[in-house]
Amino acid sequence: MIGGILQQLVDGLTIGVVYVLLAAGLSVIFGVMHVINFAHGELFALGAYFALALITPFGGTAFFAALFVAPLLVGILGVAIERFTVRPLYGRNPLYHILLTFGLVLVINDLIYLIWEPGNVNLPTPAILSGTIDVIGLNASVYNVFVIVFGAAMALSVWAMLEYTKYGLIIRAGSQDRQMVRNLGIDIDRYYSLVFGMGAALAAVAGIILGGYQTVSPEMGMSVIIPAFVIVVLGGLGSFKGAVAGGLLVGIIQTLLRTYAPILEGMVIFLLMISILLVRPRGLFGVEMEEEGGELLTGSGGVLDDRTRKWVGLAAVGLLALLPLGAGTFYSTYTVTLAIEILVWALFALSLDFVMGYTGLVSLGHALFYGLGAYAVAIVLLHVSQSAFVAIGLAIVISAAIAWVVGYLSIRVSGVYFAMITLGFAELFYNMLYRLEITGGSEGLFGISTYYGIAGVGIALDEIGLFLGPVALTGQSLFYYIALAALIGSFLLTRRMLNSPFGSVLKSIRENEQRATFLGYETTRYKRRAFVVSGALAGLAGGLFTLNSGYAAPSFAYWLHSGEVIVMVILGGMGTLYGPIVGSTVFFGLEEILTDFTPRWRLVLGTLFLLFVIFLPRGLVSLPARLKPLVTRDSGPGAEPTPDDSHMRGDD
Known part of the structure; x- marks a missing residue:
């Protein structure tokens, strides 16, 4: 028994050291640059694939050379990423860095698929690292011992560099007060590039040694990025010591739970993360950091006046209402199926915009409520009632109730900490879906049937046929109108809220929460209410998807969906309500067009x-307001400043 536990501890230390190297780079980048880098996992994967490309022609004997060359290449790539994508965003709200690096996740991950193809590949290692040795009575793998020793040496070297070199002194000073460093005549921006490159190189080293321990695959980056965030939150954002302690702790806990309590493996670390954020948001070893300035840039009103915009909106609704009438004649019936998906996700995006665009709360875990609504509908239909009205009503109520609980806990923190705690709740829910019997585990829930009515009185959509001349509306076509009505109703409801005194307070919180507090408003209560409304609408969207598709799967709550809905909001225009609807249409429209040419459509998107x-x-x-001065050849009121104008550079 004791020998087994000791063996698990060694295995846990092996994974823990990998996490240390991964989280150390992530933590240093945040500590100095206040950038939460979601693309860190993809740089981790790139390190493994670059090493694979270097080792394959020569065999395992080239492993040690690749362990030096591949991180160097990834480090150079990291410098380029910082210089050309991250640097233009300095001075904006730090949450734009999250959005930017999420876009980099889509790009780099699809590039990996494009170059190396899917599937698991073994990373060759030299013969000297094979076999086992006896260590303090344990029969340990030579490679495990190498990973622990080499990783510890790497971590110690980075710590010594940060503590005892001029470069480290400037980095530490820049993390405390970057303006002071500039006043001393030091080009801190150049050091930012080096920090980002160093963090990328550390991630690459971690990817290589884990690739030799397990296998290399395109999904390896996405599988480690969330645990990496858990580690830096536990240890403290920006703390190198915290990254070491958190990495070892998470590695050991994961390994022990995988062996002795697998049902808890995916949940305990997220419970730890949430607890730490609630009790000590800066983590175990983190220090208080001043919140970065910069506003969230919301969409403008465009060039149309209110009356014209109203008529354009009515015309758009009229055209949408006509769409099913042309299916099968002017275009494929698949168009209706695609349109339903766009409408459902438009509602999901609108729900996020209500809390992000108008209250300034960026939720990285909004897929929690989408998945919750989907599973609530599926479980009600399977175990309570087959009435669609009962199922969707309960889904909204349950989503609102859980949103209140999550909001009550999460809104105690702000900024990037709020984004991280919502991500923690979503990942906790995502892991629970795989382990609870009532959710169907990894297979989800299928075979759902429903009727539209109540108390056993109603009819299925497939049994209805409405004939308008030569056009018959049934099944999917009728559900299209249900989804359209839900979107329009939600739009009108949220617009009414935002035009009320309640909405005015939300906007004031977004602009300046401290000033709203000074005016006597209890801002926490208003943000919680907005979060509840947002969660209920997201649950409605998830419930509609399940009503239409007849199934619910754990992937509905995957963190990537939270990122995708943020993409839609930003593409369309945050803080407009109709912008996310435009963004959803563009997102799925581009996906549909691009998939005809390449399966790697996320690269373009x-x-x-x-x-x-x-x-x-x-x-x-x-865009119309940005183009108007070019058309009219003036710089009238329609023009807006470029994102990097000097007044937005809060750290200058």
Whole structure:
């Protein structure tokens, strides 16, 4: 028994050291630059694939050379990423860095698929690292011992560099007061590039040694990025010591739970993360950091007056109402199926915009409520009632109730900490879906049937046939109108709220929460209410998807969906309500067009999103106002400043 536990501890230390190297780079980048780098996991994967490309022609004997060359290449790539994508965002709200690096995730991950193809590949290692040795009575793998020793040496070297060199002194000073460093005549921006490159190189080293321990695959980056965030939150954002302690702790806990309590493996670390954020947001070893300035850039009203915009909106609704009538004649019936998906995700995006665009709360875990609504509908239909009205009503109520609980806990923290705690709740829910019997585990829930009525009186949509001349509306066509009505109703409801005194307070919180507090408003209560409304609408969207598709799966709550809905909000225009609807249409429209040419459509979409975040952060709805001066050859009121104007550079 004791020998087994000791063996698990050694295995846990092996994984823990990998986490240390991964989280150390992530933590140092945040500590100095206040950038939460979601693309860190993809740089981790790139390190493994670069090493694979270097080792394959020569065999395992080239492993040690690759362990030096591949991180150097990834480090150079990291410098380029900082210089050309991250640097233009300095001075904006730090949450734009999250959005930018999420776009980089889409780009780099699809590049990996494009170059190396899917599937697991073994990373060859030299013969000297094979076999086992006896260590303090344990029969340990030579490679495990190498990982622990080499990783510890790397971590110690980075710590010594940060503590005892001039470069480290400047980095530490810059993390405390970057303006003071500038006043001393030091080009801190150049050091930012080096820090980002060093963090990328550390991630690459971690990817290589883990690739030799397990296998190399395109999904390896996405599988480690969330645990990496857990580690830096536990240890303290910006703390190197915290990254070491957190990495070892998470590695050991994961390994022990995988062996002795697998049902808890994916949940305990997220419970730890949430607890730490609630009790000590700066983590175990983190220090208090001043919140970065910069506003969230919302979409402008465009060039149309209110009356014209109203008529354009009515015309758009009229055209949408006609869409099913042309299916099968002017275009494929699949168009209706695609339109339903766009409407459902438009509602999901609108729900996020209500809390992000109007209250300034960026939720990285909004897929929690989408998945919750989907599973609530599925479970009610399977175990309570087959009435669609009962199922969707309960889904909204349950989503609102859970949103209140999550909001009550999460809104105690702000900024990037709020974003991280919502991500923690979503990942906790995502892991629970795989382990609870009532959710169907990894297979989800299928075979759902429903009727539209109540108390056993009603009819299924497939049994209805409405004939308008030669056109028959049934099944999917009828559900299209249900989804359209839900979106329009939600739009009108949220617009009414935002035009009320309640909405005015939300906007004032977004602009300046401290000033709203001074005016006597209890801002926490208003933000919680907005979060509840947002969660209920996201639950409605998830419930509608399940009503239409007849199934619910754990992937509905995957963190990537939270990122995708943020992409839609930013593409369309945050803080407009109709912008996210435009963003959803563009997102799925581009996906549909691009998939005809390449399965790597996220590469193009991610690139487009990067350009939007950097050059058009107010979204497509602001494009007419940006183009108006070019058309009229003046710089009238329609023009808006470029994102990197000096007044936005709060750290200068």
